[in-house]
Amino acid sequence: xxxxxxxxxxxxxxxxxxxxxxxxxxxxxxxxxxxxxxxxxxxxxxxxxxxxxxxxxxxxxxxxxxxxxxxxxxxxxxxxxxxxxxxxxxxxxxxxxxxxxxxxxxxxxxxxxxxxxxxxxxxxxxxxxxxxxxxxxxxxxxxxxxxxxxxxxxxxxxxxxxxxxxxxxxxxx
Amino acid sequence: xxxxxxxxxxxxxxxxxxxxxxxxxxxxxxxxxxxxxxxxxxxxxxxxxxxxxxxxxxxxxxxxxxxxxxxxxxxxxxxxxxxxxxxxxxxxxxxxxxxxxxxxxxxxxxxxxxxxxxxxxxxxxxxxxxxxxxxxxxxxxxxxxxx
Numbered sequence: 001x002x003x004x005x006x007x008x009x010x011x012x013x014x015x016x017x018x019x020x021x022x023x024x025x026x027x028x029x030x031x032x033x034x035x036x037x038x039x040x041x042x043x044x045x046x047x048x049x050x051x052x053x054x055x056x057x058x059x060x061x062x063x064x065x066x067x068x069x070x071x072x073x074x075x076x077x078x079x080x081x082x083x084x085x086x087x088x089x090x091x092x093x094x095x096x097x098x099x100x101x102x103x104x105x106x107x108x109x110x111x112x113x114x115x116x117x118x119x120x121x122x123x124x125x126x127x128x129x130x131x132x133x134x135x136x137x138x139x140x141x142x143x144x145x146x147x148x149x150x151x152x153x154x155x156x157x158x159x160x161x162x163x164x165x166x167x168x169x170x171x172x173x
Numbered sequence: 174x175x176x177x178x179x180x181x182x183x184x185x186x187x188x189x190x191x192x193x194x195x196x197x198x199x200x201x202x203x204x205x206x207x208x209x210x211x212x213x214x215x216x217x218x219x220x221x222x223x224x225x226x227x228x229x230x231x232x233x234x235x236x237x238x239x240x241x242x243x244x245x246x247x248x249x250x251x252x253x254x255x256x257x258x259x260x261x262x263x264x265x266x267x268x269x270x271x272x273x274x275x276x277x278x279x280x281x282x283x284x285x286x287x288x289x290x291x292x293x294x295x296x297x298x299x300x301x302x303x304x305x306x307x308x309x310x311x312x313x314x315x316x317x318x319x320x
Contacts, residue, residue, distance in 0.1 A: 015233070015234060015235070015236045016234040016235070018235075026228075026230070026235070029227050029228055030227070030228070030230070031225065031227070032218070032225050032226045032227040033189070033226055033227040035196075035211050035214055035215055035226070036211075037194055037196060037197065037207060037211075038193060038194060039195065039196075040191070040193070040195075041193065051193065055191045055192075058191055058228075059191055061228070064234070065231055065234065066230060066231055066234045066235065067228040067229065067230060067231075068229050068230065068231050069186075069188070069228070069229040070188055070189050070227070070228050070229070071185045071186055071187060071188050071189045071226070072181075072182055072185040072186055072214075072217075072223050072225075072226050073223060073224045073225040073226070073227075073229055074182060074186065074222070074223055074224065075221060075222060075223065075224050078220075078221060078222045079174075079182075079222065086268075086270060086277065096310075097310065097312075100310070100312035101312050103312065104312035112311070112312040113308045113309070113310065113311055113312065114308070114309045114310040114311075114312070115241065115306040115307065115308060115309055116306060116307070116309060118304045118306065121304065122243070122274070122304060122306075127241070127306075157272065159270040159271065159272045159274075159277075160270060160271050161268040161269065161270050162269045162270065162271055163268065163269035164266065164267075164268055164269075165255060165259050165266065165267040165268070165269075166259055166264060166265065166266045166267055
């Protein structure tokens with residue numbers, strides 16, 4: 001587990017400039033890469049371009065962060081991470097970015113977003129998804145987080161999931 | 174799951190080579206045959222341990238939009254309401270959580286305007302207020318869990 005606390009700057013996503021060939025490639029690999037010895041050459045054939053161009057375009061999509069990650073996408077539940085809690089924090093606006101960046105450094109934090117408060121009903125503005133093998137493991141991780149990022153004074157709520165209805169990747173056109 | 178599958182997943186959560194024979198490259202790194210790696214990946218996908226092998230896109234860069242939405246649903250109405258909400262193709266996932274705000278669904282649409290449209294439509298159908306909480310800032314997206 002990476003315990004180093006160091007900050008990285010958040011990125012602000014904007015729509016990328018993509019040509020038709022990029023769009024076709026994005027659509028073609030959205031459900032997965034071919035499980036063949038030469039996947040990029042096979043994609044190239046389907047797109048009528050050469051292999052080098054496919055590789056270059058995927059590299060560019062990685063660099064411009066259109067592709068956030070390239071590799072396996074796991075299903076947490078099936079891998080023994082049976083518990084997760086959406087933990088929400090009410091953090092003063094002046095310090096939310098600093099504390100968000102701190103929390104985002106931990107392996108067991110898979111999502112860390114600032115979202116709008118919905119006052120007076122909902123005061124929480126920072127949302128973290130905390131995973132663990134079971135509920136106690138999740139709670140221990142939250143305690144560790146609070147200690148390491150100095151969150152003792154911060155009001156928070158732990159929302160365990162009790163049922164999951166759907167899980168799919170988004171489909172792009 | 175055996176040690177080799179764990180090794181494969183941990184290695185490929187970090188990325189995949191952009192070379193002519195990427196599976197061969199990874200297989201050599203693991204000290205196994207290329208065909209064994211391909212078979213194992215195929216099995217992990219069939220068994221739904223992996224949801225996908227390939228890219229994870231940033232939907233916002235593709236012009237799409239995501240939002241997290243919360244609803245306070247009375248316990249007795251929960252099944253009925255979830256059935257309505259889950260019937261929308263834009264609802265990517267939906268979790269029941271133990272809080273006063275007990276329904277949390279994520280919308281994935283091809284434009285930001287569509288998020289508001291779908292939410293108003295859902296509000297009308299279920300007769301309850303929904304609280305839209307779009308992402309304002311992202312500090313990290315890991316989704317990389319050691320197995």
